[in-house]
Amino acid sequence: MSEVVTYNREGTVGVITVNYPPVNALSHAVRSGLVAALEQGQKDSGAKVLLLVCEGRTFIAGADIREFGKPMQSPGLPEVMDHYENSDKPMVAAIHGTALGGGLETAIACHYRIALSSARVGLPEVKLGLLPGAGGTQRLPRLTGAKKALEMITTGEFVDAREALELGIVDAVDDGDDIKAAGLAFAQKIADEGKPVRRVRDLTEKLEADKGSDVFDQFRASLEKKARGLFSPFKCVDAIQAAFELPFDEGMKRERELFTECMESPQRAGLIHAFFAEREVSKVKGLAKDTPVRDINSVGIIGAGTMGGGIAMNFANVGIPVTIVEVKQEALDKGLGIIRKNYENSAKKGRISQQQVEERMALISGSLTYDDFKEVDLVIEAVFENMAIKKEIFAKLDAVCKHGAILASNTSTLDIDEIASATGRPEDVVGMHFFSPANVMKLLENVRGSKTSDEVKATVMAVAKKIKKVGVLVGNCYGFVGNRMLHKRGAEAMSLVNEGATPQQVDKVLTDLGYPMGQFAMSDLAGIDVGYRIREERRNAGENVPASWVDKLVEQNRLGQKTMAGVYKYEEGSRKPIPDPEVDAIIADFRKEQGITPREISDQEILERCMFVMINEGAKILEEGIADRALDIDVVWIYGYGFPAYRGGPMFWADQLGLDTILQAVEKYYDELGGDQWKPSALLKKLVAEGKSFGDL
Numbered sequence: 069m070s071e072v073v074t075y076n077r078e079g080t081v082g083v084i085t086v087n088y089p090p091v092n093a094l095s096h097a098v099r100s101g102l103v104a105a106l107e108q109g110q111k112d113s114g115a116k117v118l119l120l121v122c123e124g125r126t127f128i129a130g131a132d133i134r135e136f137g138k139p140m141q142s143p144g145l146p147e148v149m150d151h152y153e154n155s156d157k158p159m160v161a162a163i164h165g166t167a168l169g170g171g172l173e174t175a176i177a178c179h180y181r182i183a184l185s186s187a188r189v190g191l192p193e194v195k196l197g198l199l200p201g202a203g204g205t206q207r208l209p210r211l212t213g214a215k216k217a218l219e220m221i222t223t224g225e226f227v228d229a230r231e232a233l234e235l236g237i238v239d240a241v242d243d244g245d246d247i248k249a250a251g252l253a254f255a256q257k258i259a260d261e262g263k264p265v266r267r268v269r270d271l272t273e274k275l276e277a278d279k280g281s282d283v284f285d286q287f288r289a290s291l292e293k294k295a296r297g298l299f300s301p302f303k304c305v306d307a308i309q310a311a312f313e314l315p316f317d318e319g320m321k322r323e324r325e326l327f328t329e330c331m332e333s334p335q336r337a338g339l340i341h342a343f344f345a346e347r348e349v350s351k352v353k354g355l356a357k358d359t360p361v362r363d364i365n366s367v368g369i370i371g372a373g374t375m376g377g378g379i380a381m382n383f384a385n386v387g388i389p390v391t392i393v394e395v396k397q398e399a400l401d402k403g404l405g406i407i408r409k410n411y412e413n414s415a416k417k418g419r420i421s422q423q424q425v426e427e428r429m430a431l432i433s434g435s436l437t438y439d440d441f442k443e444v445d446l447v448i449e450a451v452f453e454n455m456a457i458k459k460e461i462f463a464k465l466d467a468v469c470k471h472g473a474i475l476a477s478n479t480s481t482l483d484i485d486e487i488a489s490a491t492g493r494p495e496d497v498v499g500m501h502f503f504s505p506a507n508v509m510k511l512l513e514n515v516r517g518s519k520t521s522d523e524v525k526a527t528v529m530a531v532a533k534k535i536k537k538v539g540v541l542v543g544n545c546y547g548f549v550g551n552r553m554l555h556k557r558g559a560e561a562m563s564l565v566n567e568g569a570t571p572q573q574v575d576k577v578l579t580d581l582g583y584p585m586g587q588f589a590m591s592d593l594a595g596i597d598v599g600y601r602i603r604e605e606r607r608n609a610g611e612n613v614p615a616s617w618v619d620k621l622v623e624q625n626r627l628g629q630k631t632m633a634g635v636y637k638y639e640e641g642s643r644k645p646i647p648d649p650e651v652d653a654i655i656a657d658f659r660k661e662q663g664i665t666p667r668e669i670s671d672q673e674i675l676e677r678c679m680f681v682m683i684n685e686g687a688k689i690l691e692e693g694i695a696d697r698a699l700d701i702d703v704v705w706i707y708g709y710g711f712p713a714y715r716g717g718p719m720f721w722a723d724q725l726g727l728d729t730i731l732q733a734v735e736k737y738y739d740e741l742g743g744d745q746w747k748p749s750a751l752l753k754k755l756v757a758e759g760k761s762f763g764d765l
């Protein structure tokens with residue numbers, strides 16, 4: 069008998085139990101164990117009905133993703149499903165936690181299903197660049213009809229137990245928390261009532277209803293925008309449509325063909341890398357698992373501006389009271405007003421209830437004095453980027469805050485050690501860099517100073533999980549990981565326009581790669597005056613920062629979307645960037661002033677200069693230990709800067725392209741353009757010499 073799947077009988081119920089932590093994934097051992105246990109149940113004359121249940125925190129959460137890309141060992145998943153569906157004894161599945169992917173496919177290959185009310189079910193394969201490959205695209209529509217099956221499978225979103233009951237995915241919901249007891253009682257009832265086997269493959273009523281409908285083409289059309297650049301969502305629609313056009317076994321064959329196409333697509337590798345990277349970043353090198361974590365039950369925020377307000381919402385959303393301190397009442401009222409408006413917008417969209425709006429607003433209070441920070445566990449400073457002002461604030465916090473409070477800065481570029489030097493407790497100072505809009509963007513770039521204690525590092529990583537962010541811990545340098553690489557890309561994008569490209573040509577190369585928006589459209593969203601102020605601050609500090617045509621735009625009050633004109637112009641009520649001949653003229657004048665004769669620039673050169681300069685910088689960041697692993701950089705870029713997850717992140721993408729190709733181009737641009745940004749990273753050269761990749765680090 070397998071270790072991970074056992075069989076025993078309770079009364080007239082044969083019980084098949086899976087116990088394979090952490091999430092009972094359908095590894096080869098579990099698949100073989102499921103078949104062996106079923107055979108035992110079939111032979112057990114005392115068993116009138118069979119029950120499938122799982123130990124641990126969840127029902128089967130899918131195929132074992134770690135086995136992907138390796139040769140599939142028999143029995144394969146579809147085979148296991150066939151065995152369960154063809155059982156001649158009623159087969160019941162009892163669901164707790166999550167029944168996902170192959171897990172839900174196993175449950176709907178059974179004849180009856182019960183779930184705890186806290187359970188959720190879903191087919192999230194599309195998030196891994198795949199589609200349900202064990203009958204999900206053929207059996208689910210037989211239960212739910214076309215529309216819901218298309219929604220669930222092309223989005224990968226989970227549905228809760230109550231909705232699953234309404235949809236006919238499960239037959240019963242139990243409000244208790246003991247799935248084994250609920251499962252046994254439900255199975256016994258099936259036996260007592262002499263319920264027959266009921267194979268989903270034979271259900272056709274929901275198929276009839278949607279046969280020949282244009283719902284499939286409608287979905288394909290809606291995916292054009294929502295799933296831009298993605299491969300598998302469209303294959304999902306093809307597979308589900310097959311269920312309405314082909315008999316079950318042929319539909320299964322079609323599903324398998326489409327599944328194989330997705331498995332072979334590079335997007336699968338990118339998305340699975342992103343899946344595991346998102347989980348690996350929480351395991352910080354050199355930080356012991358049992359490092360003590362401080363309790364964070366109250367938070368203070370300095371600044372009620374866009375960032376301060378968004379940050380406050382994250383804590384109120386998880387029930388942690390927040391005090392926001394501002395210098396003036398009017399700024400405070402404005403900030404709190406924007407927070408309430410954001411919540412009310414979410415309520416209008418049905419994402420939260422009006423009661424939740426009030427509950428969360430009740431957790432956010434405003435103040436004009438630092439005295440209200442005396443007892444808070446964590447303070448996050450979110451004022452504009454000025455070192456002198458930040459040091460003044462941290463000196464005041466040092467004087468007011470209790471011992472053990474964590475003092476954090478939301479700075480996006482400035483030196484954490486210098487900010488910490490304004491206090492007598494640098495070990496309690498850390499960077500917590502949120503991304504705008506802070507209540508939406510998933511990334512939290514936590515920045516360790518040279519004196520930040522392990523306890524504080526562990527605590528801010530735990531805070532990230534608590535407020536449902538993806539936390540990445542990085543080292544302290546100008547711009548940390550994300551902005552340091554972004555600034556290199558930005559500078560190259562500027563140079564490319566100086567030399568002859570247009571802003572829209574550069575942006576199109578980046579959006580074609582899969583970014584939601586290009587360099588210049590992004591700067592218009594953030595406001596091009598932000599970069600201008602930083603450049604002016606550096607110029608005032610005596611740094612030689614070259615002139616740029618963007619400065620001329622700012623001086624003409626073209627600040628971006630907020631003034632309806634920046635690098636692009638914008639129409640009332642639209643965020644769509646429209647190329648503006650006025651800007652082309654400003655750029656042409658700037659080139660003349662600088663004595664530059666513009667030249668034709670290819671999209672390939674734009675791609676290489678914008679992306680390879682980032683990857684070269686990423687390699688330097690790894691060299692310096694600012695990031696521990698290449699996957700840390702990938703997660704920063706996927707969750708903070710919109711790098712397409714289906715390419716796995718910039719460093720994973722570089723490995724896919726081949727580091728030798730990247731190095732060759734970097735060396736070429738170093739020869740042609742010069743500049744530190746193109747000086748080949750020693751690590752990049754070393755990896756190429758050793759035939760290794762960033763993934764090997």
Ligand code: T1G
Pocket residue numbers: 090091093126129130131132133134145166168169170171173192193196198199200201202204344347348
């Ligand atoms: N395979 C292997 N490992 C998995 C796994 C899986 N399916 N799911 C989770 N893990 C590991 C994860 O890496 C982590 O490991 C630990 O479990 C806890 O996960 C044919 C082809 C279930 C909702 O896409 O969404 O079925 O870091 O930190 O926040 O149609 O994990 O501790 O070493 O995420 O409580 C479809 C993926 C597969 C579900 C739990 N299934 N998993 O979330 O914990 S494709 C999925 C999740 C498929 C068939 C196809 C979540 C979760 P470690 P965690 P969590």
